[in-house]
Amino acid sequence: xxxxxxxxxxxxxxxxxxxxxxxxxxxxxxxxxxxxxxxxxxxxxxxxxxxxxxxxxxxxxxxxxxxxxxxxxxxxxxxxxxxxxxxxxxxxxxxxxxxxxxxxxxxxxxxxxxxxxxxxxxxxxxxxxxxxxxxxxxxxxxxxxxxxxxxxxxxxxxxxxxxxxxxxxxxxxxxxxxxxxxxxxxxxxxxxxxxxxxxxxxxxxxxxxxxxxxxxxxxxxxxxxxxxxxxxxxxxxxxxxxxxxxxxxxxxxxxxxxxxxxxxxxxxxxxxxxxxxxxxxxxxxxxxxxxxxxxxxxxxxxxxxxxxxxxxxxxxxxxxxxxxxxxxxxxxxxxxxxxxxxxxxxxxxxxxxxxxxxxxxx
Ligand code: GLY
Numbered sequence: 001x002x003x004x005x006x007x008x009x010x011x012x013x014x015x016x017x018x019x020x021x022x023x024x025x026x027x028x029x030x031x032x033x034x035x036x037x038x039x040x041x042x043x044x045x046x047x048x049x050x051x052x053x054x055x056x057x058x059x060x061x062x063x064x065x066x067x068x069x070x071x072x073x074x075x076x077x078x079x080x081x082x083x084x085x086x087x088x089x090x091x092x093x094x095x096x097x098x099x100x101x102x103x104x105x106x107x108x109x110x111x112x113x114x115x116x117x118x119x120x121x122x123x124x125x126x127x128x129x130x131x132x133x134x135x136x137x138x139x140x141x142x143x144x145x146x147x148x149x150x151x152x153x154x155x156x157x158x159x160x161x162x163x164x165x166x167x168x169x170x171x172x173x174x175x176x177x178x179x180x181x182x183x184x185x186x187x188x189x190x191x192x193x194x195x196x197x198x199x200x201x202x203x204x205x206x207x208x209x210x211x212x213x214x215x216x217x218x219x220x221x222x223x224x225x226x227x228x229x230x231x232x233x234x235x236x237x238x239x240x241x242x243x244x245x246x247x248x249x250x251x252x253x254x255x256x257x258x259x260x261x262x263x264x265x266x267x268x269x270x271x272x273x274x275x276x277x278x279x280x281x282x283x284x285x286x287x288x289x290x291x292x293x294x295x296x297x298x299x300x301x302x303x304x305x306x307x308x309x310x311x312x313x314x315x316x317x318x319x320x321x322x323x324x325x326x327x328x329x330x331x332x333x334x335x336x337x338x339x340x341x342x343x344x345x346x347x348x349x350x351x352x353x354x355x356x357x358x359x360x361x362x
Pocket of ligand 1: 138139141142144242245246
């Protein structure tokens with residue numbers, strides 16, 4: 001076990017929480033649960049049954065009344081049916097307002113566990129234990145929770161900051177390569193919007209960024225978490241600054257929809273970042289060299305930087321439906337320079353389409 005790094009999110013004693021990052025630190029979970037918790041429900045996906053049960057046994061050995069609930073793997077978990085099943089489990093466990101939920105898994109489980117915690121008894125504590133890179137640097141931090149409905153992803157949800165987040169880097173050892181690469185898109189996003197040292201580290205240590213352990217990986221994760229922690233501390237409810245975390249996401253979400261969610265999130269965001277970099281260049285706001293850097297760093301990680309030609313009408317329609325839109329104007333987070341995010345509101349469709357032409361392939 002290594003000494004965990006502690007990053008504080010939020011201000012004030014009521015709403016602030018800690019993110020712990022280290023290797024072999026699952027035993028630190030009770031520290032994050034805090035005083036007064038007696039019952040804990042551990043929610044895990046089918047694929048992490050052994051880890052979920054071990055965590056539950058560990059909590060039991062430390063004097064908690066610990067229960068476990070298994071949910072489906074992947075997006076299937078984020079349904080009203082699964083939430084309803086979990087409310088039933090919580091009732092059977094007798095989980096009270098001073099008890100807690102632990103969500104262990106990828107972003108789908110942490111989103112679901114957070115949503116169930118937000119709604120049970122009008123809000124109980126949740127400690128998130130993300131097991132994928134994407135969940136560690138993004139989904140599990142910041143209190144966005146939700147489930148999907150037939151009408152779309154994440155349309156039902158609540159802001160419900162966790163009581164703590166525990167990132168055990170050992171979990172990444174078994175992460176499939178595609179999942180790793182997908183998570184790296186969000187790491188690189190943090191580099192472009194706020195912390196260019198992330199980009200320098202990826203460029204300088206490409207070979208050692210691929211094995212999931214090691215000092216470079218830990219530093220990349222810590223820096224990305226620090227970026228998100230700073231942003232959500234200032235603007236939990238996305239009234240302004242938090243929007244910058246959506247860099248590349250408007251076009252990325254459109255790709256996900258047009259591809260019927262067969263693309264990994266990070267792959268879609270990767271293309272979305274190149275798209276919005278080209279858009280900023282066309283709008284006269286971003287230097288071509290920074291646009292080229294998007295392509296080179298994302299491609300070096302094995303992320304896509306282009307998209308098939310001929311799909312503009314579907315992509316444009318999907319961007320107009322994006323839930324991050326406000327009113328009828330399309331709004332993009334763009335860069336004016338490295339780590340200088342700004343907004344581009346209501347660009348002409350001709351400019352949007354011209355940026356698409358820059359990222360098209362046959
Ligand atoms: N994933 C973007 C956010 O948490 O705001």
